[in-house]
Amino acid sequence: MAVPPTPAAKCEGREQVFADIPGFHDPRVFYTGRGEPILMISSQSQYACIGLWAIDLRAVYPELEGTLASSPKRLGPGPIMSYPTLTELTRSPPSSRRSYEKNWVMFSPSSSFSYLQYELTSSSRTIAQLIGGGLTTPNITDPLEEPCLRDLTMEEIAGSHYNGNSTWHQATPSLKLVLCVRSNSTCNPETADTIFFAIIQRETSILWGFQSDTKGS
Incomplete structure (x- = not known):
């Protein structure tokens, strides 16, 4: 794929090396609620150093368009492209943006709305609606929302089962799962x-500054 x-707007300090590295990395592919195949990539940011960009996979891999258009459930050329060109995804307000953004999760509860989850930790979540x-909108997380993750206890770290120098790290796009029996004609996929x-992991810094990932869900 081409x-x-x-171009990076501003890479400073340890991140200066990224300004001269062309191309993209960490590609992730998923569908929106309208059935658009989206490629999300990390690349130089127009706001800071490294950001997240989205583009319709059909725009960079045209052979896919014929495959989607041939679906027996759809008449016409397939879903309209919301991201026909590279589009950088952002945080709002601008003051909340970081110099190096990575591993966001996009998901679409319906064909009308999509959301970005920027972070998920043991103490907070940052999520916004794409507009x-x-x-995006500012963070819409309910301040009373209870966390679904927990950090390691000192006993677990002391027992050498886990490394204390680790952080939560989003790893994959989200997968939509409809919990209905196939024969149930009254199932409503827009309800509960x-x-x-999605898969998350604990990222651990080890000797010589390398990183090791431990998967979880």
Whole structure:
């Protein structure tokens, strides 16, 4: 796939090396609620150093368009492209943006709405609704929301089962799962019969500054 490089607006300190590395990394592919195949990549940011970009996979791999258009459940050329060109995804307000963004999760509860989950930790979650052109609302997480993760206890670290120098790290896009019996004609996928799940991991810094990932869900 030919995805053009993007220029970095500002890389400072240890991140200066990224300004001269062309191309993209960490690609992830998923569908939106409208059935669009989206490629999300990390590349140089137009706001800071490294950011997250989205583009319709059909724009960089045209052979896919014929495959989607041939679906017996759909008449016409397939879903309209929301991201026909590289579009950088952002945080709002601008003051909340970071110099190096990575591993966001996009998911679409319906064909009308999509969301970005920026972080998920044992103490907080940062999530926003996409409003078009890569722009998002401010954080919409309920301040009373209870965390679903927990950090390691001192006993677990002392027992050498876990490394204390680790952080939560989002790893994959979300997968939409409809919890219905196939023969149930009354199932409504827009209700509680539908859940989203994704894989996360603990990222651990080890000797010589390398990193090791421990998967979890």
